[in-house]
Amino acid sequence: MSSPPLLDIRNLTVEFATRRGTVQAVKAIDVSVGKGQTVAIVGESGSGKSVTSYAVVRILDRAGKVAEGSISFSGVDLVAASEAQMRDLRGREISMIFQNPRAALNPIRKVGKQIEDVLLQHVQATRATAREKAIEALEKVKIARPQERYDAYPFELSGGMCQRVVIALALACQPQLLIADEPTTGLDVTTQKAVMDLIVELTRERGMSTILITHDLGLAAAYCDKVVVMEKGRVVETADAKEIFRNPQHPYTRKLMKATPRVGSSLTDLLPDDQPKRSAPAKTAAALATASEPPLLIVENLVKEYPRPVTGSFLAKLIGKGEPEKPAFRAVDGIGFTVRRGETLGLVGESGCGKSTTSMMVNRLLDPTSGRIVFDGQDIGAIPARQFATSAFRRRIQMVFQDPTDSLNPRFTAERAIVDPILRMGKIRGRDALRARCEELAQLVGLPIELIDRFPHQLSGGQKARVGIARAIALDPDLVILDEPTAALDVSVQAVVLNLLEELKQRLGMSYIFVSHDLNVVRLLCDRVIVMKTGQIVEQGTAEEVLGAPRAEYTKELLNAIPHPPL
Amino acid sequence: MLRMIAARLKTTIPSVIGVIIVTFLLTRVLPGDTAAYFAGPAASNEAIAQIRSELGLDQPLPVQFVSYVMALVKGDLGTSLTTGQPVTADLAQRLPASGELTLFGLLLSMAIALPLGVLAAVKQGSWIDHLCRIVATAGVSLPVFFTGLLLVYVFYFILGWAPAPLGRIDVFFSEPPRVTGFVLIDSLIARDLDTFRAAFTQILLPALTLAIFSLAPITRMTRASMLAVLGADFVRTARASGLSGGKVIGTYAFRNAMLPVVTTLGMVFSFLLGANVLVEKVFAWPGVGSYAVEALLASDYAPIQGFVLTMAILYVALNLMIDILYGVIDPRVRLEG
Numbered sequence: 001m002s003s004p005p006l007l008d009i010r011n012l013t014v015e016f017a018t019r020r021g022t023v024q025a026v027k028a029i030d031v032s033v034g035k036g037q038t039v040a041i042v043g044e045s046g047s048g049k050s051v052t053s054y055a056v057v058r059i060l061d062r063a064g065k066v067a068e069g070s071i072s073f074s075g076v077d078l079v080a081a082s083e084a085q086m087r088d089l090r091g092r093e094i095s096m097i098f099q100n101p102r103a104a105l106n107p108i109r110k111v112g113k114q115i116e117d118v119l120l121q122h123v124q125a126t127r128a129t130a131r132e133k134a135i136e137a138l139e140k141v142k143i144a145r146p147q148e149r150y151d152a153y154p155f156e157l158s159g160g161m162c163q164r165v166v167i168a169l170a171l172a173c174q175p176q177l178l179i180a181d182e183p184t185t186g187l188d189v190t191t192q193k194a195v196m197d198l199i200v201e202l203t204r205e206r207g208m209s210t211i212l213i214t215h216d217l218g219l220a221a222a223y224c225d226k227v228v229v230m231e232k233g234r235v236v237e238t239a240d241a242k243e244i245f246r247n248p249q250h251p252y253t254r255k256l257m258k259a260t261p262r263v264g265s266s267l268t269d270l271l272p273d274d275q276p277k278r279s280a281p282a283k284t285a286a287a288l289a290t291a292s293e294p295p296l297l298i299v300e301n302l303v304k305e306y307p308r309p310v311t312g313s314f315l316a317k318l319i320g321k322g323e324p325e326k327p328a329f330r331a332v333d334g335i336g337f338t339v340r341r342g343e344t345l346g347l348v349g350e351s352g353c354g355k356s357t358t359s360m361m362v363n364r365l366l367d368p369t370s371g372r373i374v375f376d377g378q379d380i381g382a383i384p385a386r387q388f389a390t391s392a393f394r395r396r397i398q399m400v401f402q403d404p405t406d407s408l409n410p411r412f413t414a415e416r417a418i419v420d421p422i423l424r425m426g427k428i429r430g431r432d433a434l435r436a437r438c439e440e441l442a443q444l445v446g447l448p449i450e451l452i453d454r455f456p457h458q459l460s461g462g463q464k465a466r467v468g469i470a471r472a473i474a475l476d477p478d479l480v481i482l483d484e485p486t487a488a489l490d491v492s493v494q495a496v497v498l499n500l501l502e503e504l505k506q507r508l509g510m511s512y513i514f515v516s517h518d519l520n521v522v523r524l525l526c527d528r529v530i531v532m533k534t535g536q537i538v539e540q541g542t543a544e545e546v547l548g549a550p551r552a553e554y555t556k557e558l559l560n561a562i563p564h565p566p567l
Numbered sequence: 568m569l570r571m572i573a574a575r576l577k578t579t580i581p582s583v584i585g586v587i588i589v590t591f592l593l594t595r596v597l598p599g600d601t602a603a604y605f606a607g608p609a610a611s612n613e614a615i616a617q618i619r620s621e622l623g624l625d626q627p628l629p630v631q632f633v634s635y636v637m638a639l640v641k642g643d644l645g646t647s648l649t650t651g652q653p654v655t656a657d658l659a660q661r662l663p664a665s666g667e668l669t670l671f672g673l674l675l676s677m678a679i680a681l682p683l684g685v686l687a688a689v690k691q692g693s694w695i696d697h698l699c700r701i702v703a704t705a706g707v708s709l710p711v712f713f714t715g716l717l718l719v720y721v722f723y724f725i726l727g728w729a730p731a732p733l734g735r736i737d738v739f740f741s742e743p744p745r746v747t748g749f750v751l752i753d754s755l756i757a758r759d760l761d762t763f764r765a766a767f768t769q770i771l772l773p774a775l776t777l778a779i780f781s782l783a784p785i786t787r788m789t790r791a792s793m794l795a796v797l798g799a800d801f802v803r804t805a806r807a808s809g810l811s812g813g814k815v816i817g818t819y820a821f822r823n824a825m826l827p828v829v830t831t832l833g834m835v836f837s838f839l840l841g842a843n844v845l846v847e848k849v850f851a852w853p854g855v856g857s858y859a860v861e862a863l864l865a866s867d868y869a870p871i872q873g874f875v876l877t878m879a880i881l882y883v884a885l886n887l888m889i890d891i892l893y894g895v896i897d898p899r900v901r902l903e904g
Contacts (some may be wrong), residue, residue: 015856057801057807059806059807061798062691086808086809087809087811088809089809090806090807090808090809091807091809091810092809095807095808096804096807096808098800098802098803098804098807103799103800104800104801104803104804104820105801105802105804106801106804106805106823107801107823107897107899108822108823108896108897108898108899109818109819109822117805117808117810117814117818118808118809118810121808121809121810121811121814124769144764153898153899155898155899169804169808170808
């Protein structure tokens with residue numbers, strides 16, 4: 001490239017003062033972004049990718065500081081710039097989009113007002129024109145009925161809609177550089193696709209440069225020109241997007257690429273080559289062997305209804321003339337499926353499709369409105385959720401929760417967490433016996449024994465996931481419900497945990513219901529798949545059928561929305 | 568909003584009924600015999616019995632309760648045996664005095680505590696943060712009668728800046744025509760600036776005493792709540808979009824941080840209103856607190872019942888106001904209503 005880059009980061013080191021001394025979050029990195037270029041910074045948690053972007057915009061928190069190096073943005077030295085200068089640049093020249101769009105917006109200020117604030121700050125509008133310009137900005141990000149949305153509060157909008165507002169906010173002043181920090185994490189795949197397409201379209205249109213910070217290699221490949229791979233605060237590889245996937249140079253890049261589930265890979269493919277592989281038998285074999293037996297779980301015509309809140313205008317509500325009562329909202333609308341012994345059933349769909357409600361009902365944490373849940377020949381749906389904890393079936397149906405951190409009591413050690421179900425329901429008594437069982441379970445899930453006396457905050461994400469799994473299998477359950485067990489984990493950790501789950505299933509002869517929005521993960525782990533939309537099943541069949549040759553339009557749409565790294 | 572208010576009002580009915588029953592029973596089980604107290608130390612047993620039957624105290628409790636409730640419906644809280652006045656009149660006379668003092672004290676406290684708390688959060692770990700901590704700790708650890716006496720000693724006795732701590736208004740001034748019952752406001756309505764000044768100098772010291780005491784919860788809550796909000800994602804967004812510091816802290820952080828602070832304010836206010844007996848005593852303030860304590864010492868039922876009931880209803884009204892304020896600040900609350 002002949003012209004100087006728009007953003008040039010040289011030898012940047014960012015330090016954080018912590019109680020245990022200074023920690024270098026970013027170590028002597030070089031990144032440059034050309035005009036109109038889209039650069040991905042890829043890495044797992046703790047790689048320093050977000051810190052780098054915060055350093056560029058100078059919004060590091062008080063403990064962090066740029067220790068060394070230079071950041072120049074179209075000739076301006078951002079490290080030396082005054083706070084007033086930076087304030088002028090932020091939002092007008094360099095904008096940011098954040099993860100978790102709902103939290104990124106002021107919850108008690110109208111979204112239109114929030115856009116106006118930015119416009120007025122950077123003198124892009126006067127008080128008279130601000131409203132009009134804000135609506136225009138909303139229009140540009142393809143928000144339907146922008147006039148009305150101007151007066152909406154963030155809580156009244158969906159996640160995807162909020163992210164559009166954040167994009168409108170970021171692009172309102174026509175900046176030259178957009179930094180998108182995990183802009184689609186937590187959004188559904190189809191929403192992710194819409195948001196990413198929108199970002200690319202708007203930035204191309206204006207000739208803007210973009211930095212996309214992500215942990216998702218597929219996303220980086222699909223939308224970026226250049227990829228910068230970071231590991232533990234260092235840049236390990238910088239290359240053209242096409243080149244890096246065809247020919248990754250650094251072992252870490254190769255490890256990351258390997259760990260990303262994709263079409264045609266198997267579970268053991270995800271693990272690095274140097275890791276010992278325990279051969280997992282073909283996944284369908286177990287299920288086929290038991291095909292003649294009666295299914296472990298039969299769900300028939302399951303329905304969950306929630307009453308709708310009264311709608312209508314304020315005045316109408318006041319005099320009790322709100323709109324006539326609508327029929328109750330059906331979160332789960334008459335679905336039925338079976339799970340055989342030793343089988344993994346995938347429950348797939350986007351947020352709000354009813355997959356979590358279904359799993360909660362099967363797990364008997366929630367009472368169905370109607371329908372039957374037959375477990376091993378008995379209708380457990382008839383046992384109220386309130387009493388299910390004392391029922392003998394409780395130990396046979398267990399659950400692994402989505403967030404490994406939030407689902408552990410912060411004041412319980414790993415050991416206490418793992419033996420908790422045994423203390424409540426198990427037959428093992430006595431300190432030594434419990435300890436022995438706990439060690440056995442820890443071994444089973446690959447948690448080093450010396451870690452079981454630690455508290456959750458002293459464990460890594462992967463280790464916490466293992467504790468959660470050990471707790472779920474502590475009572476030798478027949479059915480384990482896995483609710484997005486790897487959604488909060490890095491890909492390399494996800495690869496290990498998925499393999500562990502598969503191995504445990506084989507060894508202990510359990511059945512799984514695997515709830516997920518990540519179709520690539522479902523493809524790897526599940527024998528059969530159910531695709532849900534608005535409370536109903538749109539398609540079900542074997543994983544190969546549903547994900548290989550989908551029949552329903554919706555399934556096709558979901559599959560097309562997944563960004564794939566080039567093979 | 569109106570529907571929300573109506574719904575909230577409905578939920579307060581059981582608590583008001585509860586308060587009526589409890590205050591009635593409580594005053595009956597208190598030690599001390601009203602009739603004996605009223606008849607005087609030299610009275611004969613017959614005289615005491617006669618007074619008892621005059622007061623209706625010889626009736627069984629349910630009968631007493633019914634007549635109490637019947638009177639209550641008519642707005643009659645009974646007659647104070649010590650002042651000889653209807654309790655309603657006494658309270659109407661004294662409540663504005665307590666209300667004015669408490670409100671003024673709370674406003675003073677807020678004027679100091681809110682900026683201090685915000686500054687302490689924004690400049691966390693700086694000298695102002697430490698100052699905030701010292702002021703709050705000192706304020707809450709000194710008993711109000713001590714700070715009150717200290718202020719009187721310094722500003723009246725030594726410096727002579729403040730007037731004698733003898734009630735709401737100097738004896739040389741007459742009270743302005745009663746409109747709101749708040750002397751400060753009434754004197755302004757009457758355009759009587761001299762009276763206003765006199766009343767203002769009178770109220771300053773007791774209000775300051777209350778303010779010093781209530782600084783701690785308000786500052787600490789403001790600081791903690793601001794700290795939490797300043798760490799929130801949307802403040803980061805505001806900063807990343809180049810909004811000025813004032814805008815970020817004022818419009819974005821402070822309004823969000825106000826929610827828990829408003830709750831604290833409500834609690835502090837109702838606490839001060841009922842519990843500033845000591846301040847009222849020190850400054851000879853004719854408020855409801857000292858009225859209730861005097862009645863209690865005299866085993867005078869009616870004023871105590873009236874006092875507790877008034878406080879309970881005030882508390883209910885205050886909570887309702889806070890709920891409404893919540894709705895004004897936070898649109899999410901409006902939705903639930």
